[in-house]
Amino acid sequence: MEEAGSYNKIVIDHLKHPRNNGEMENPDGVGEAQNPVCGDTMRLFIRVEMDRIVDAKFLTFGCGAAIASSSITTEMIKGRAIEEVLMISDQAIAEALGGLPPAKIHCSVLAERAIQAAVSDYQKRRNNR
Ligand code: FES
Numbered sequence: 001m002e003e004a005g006s007y008n009k010i011v012i013d014h015l016k017h018p019r020n021n022g023e024m025e026n027p028d029g030v031g032e033a034q035n036p037v038c039g040d041t042m043r044l045f046i047r048v049e050m051d052r053i054v055d056a057k058f059l060t061f062g063c064g065a066a067i068a069s070s071s072i073t074t075e076m077i078k079g080r081a082i083e084e085v086l087m088i089s090d091q092a093i094a095e096a097l098g099g100l101p102p103a104k105i106h107c108s109v110l111a112e113r114a115i116q117a118a119v120s121d122y123q124k125r126r127n128n129r
Helices: 009-016 064-077 090-096 107-128
Strands: 029-034 041-049 052-061
Touching: 009 064, 029 107, 041 064, 041 107, 052 064, 064 090, 064 107, 090 107
Parallel strands: none
Antiparallel strands: 029 041, 041 052
16 A cells, blocks of 8 residues: 555544445446546445435545545545535545645545535436336
């Protein structure tokens, strides 16, 4: 694993004990995001009831900051309404992690994009019902 020394305690905690890690069976929406520079990818699964996210899981192949961002993102979106989660920015994710090292700031963008993609997949599926 990479230099964990540059990460703060919150990031290391999420890195060592990722929350909601794994695949979800029959999700209501799936979003995937890839960082074109490093190739890291995140897949986010959401379960939605009455336009509120009731469960979320993730699969991320990437750096420590990307995994920690994914993990905290699942916690940030659970229980929140769809229109609220669409407002979550990469900065908000990095802030919730207590900050990321300057070279790793972009890694939280992956999580923001995965949220947008999962919600848009959910909306597409709902409209096709
Ligand atoms: S280095 Fe690729 S997402 Fe962090």
